[in-house]
Amino acid sequence: MASTNTATHPEPGKVVEKAAQPPEMRAPAEKPVSGLFGLGDVVLRFLLFASSLVAVILLVTSKQAKLIPIPIPPYLIPRTAKFTQAPALIYYIAAVSIAGFYGIITTFVSLYALLKPGRYPxxxxxxxxxxxxxxxxxxxxxxxxxxxxxxxLKGNSHVQWTKICNRYDYFCRHISASISVSLFGSIVLTLLILLSIYSLSKRIPKQTY
Amino acid sequence: MASTNTATHPEPGKVVEKAAQPPEMRAPAEKPVSGLFGLGDVVLRFLLFASSLVAVILLVTSKQAKLIPIPIPPYLIPRTAKFTQAPALIYYIAAVSIAGFYGIITTFVSLYALLKPGRYPxxxxxxxxxxxxxxxxxxxxxxxxxxxxxxxLKGNSHVQWTKICNRYDYFCRHISASISVSLFGSIVLTLLILLSIYSLSKRIPKQTY
Incomplete structure (x- = not known):
């Protein structure tokens, strides 16, 4: 009798566990969101890395030397415009470098997690x-x-800060292009956060909503 | 045989549903988190409003008139430093005003939602x-x-931008205090986002984690 019972219900603990979380019930609700989300996550993180890399390269290559007229002999002296002359741009390159570094690391982690979906959330x-x-x-x-x-670009006449972009055009073009690209990078970061929040809220059961 | 089976297992579909989501199991896990979270949310949103208001007031009251020496008669002319002379500060006051306005509106909505917990999430x-x-x-x-x-404060000798804080001390003190306060405000915003994400992730059932 006992042996027959065991045969019809082999390992009852395991059966109950399986019934509480039937894999075929959770799978269709979770899989597509997670997969699509994971793909979007990887793409956005790679975009963050790429835009940060471009922004850093544009900034580093912005150096421009020019002959500036002065009223005393030799009348022309070479002056160089570099991004290291502005403290704000030093902070900027540090921040964007960190973003790029973070971007490439998390791209690989996210890609790895996409291939092993169990550990993703x-x-x-x-x-x-x-x-x-x-x-x-x-x-x-x-x-x-x-x-x-x-x-x-514009100067500030109230405090006699002269504009410099009329003289250092190459320098200014690089700086402005770099700022545009990293503005795109910060929009990508915003989308990444919104995507994560959307994915989190999708995984909350409907009845507690 | 068939009727006996139905009597021992009445409506098998319903029983499975109830077993999967027992209401007394979810209630104690959700209620305290939601209440504590709601309170923290209201407090942080009020802090955002308060810090934005202080930052705007400090900026608006920063106007300073001073007699500046010039080499020709009358040798002293009155010059005024105002925040409207810098485009960056105009953008700044617009952004901080929006943050303060958003802060006070969402404080009331969040408070209302705290008192009616059902609609909160x-x-x-x-x-x-x-x-x-x-x-x-x-x-x-x-x-x-x-x-x-x-x-x-420091000027920039590379492009001959002179420092102005040595002359307009009152103006600069107000600007720097305003920036400090709204830096605190943006930290409060960061905490708000992290609190929301924490609260969302708390509401995800453990087994899908």
């Missing part, structure tokens, strides 16, 4: 915290560089 | 999107104002 919940912090840092850097760039 | 999931966008805007504004303030 825990990885994401941790990344989104750093995404938010990095958004604050990168947005502040873009704002700081933008303010300096605008002053360099 | 839906309200929060919508707010966090605007929180993220606003963090980007406010952080960029703080960065822009900070870059201008640093240049006003």
């Amino acid at each position: 825990r990885v994401v919940s941790n990344f989104v915290i750093f995404d938010v912090l990095l958004l604050g840092i990168v947005a502040a850097a873009v704002g700081a560089a933008g303010a300096m760039g605008y002053t360099a | 839906r309200v929060v999931s919508n707010f966090v999107i605007f929180d993220v966008l606003l963090l980007g805007i406010v952080a960029a504004a703080v960065g822009a104002a900070g870059a201008m303030g640093y240049t006003a």
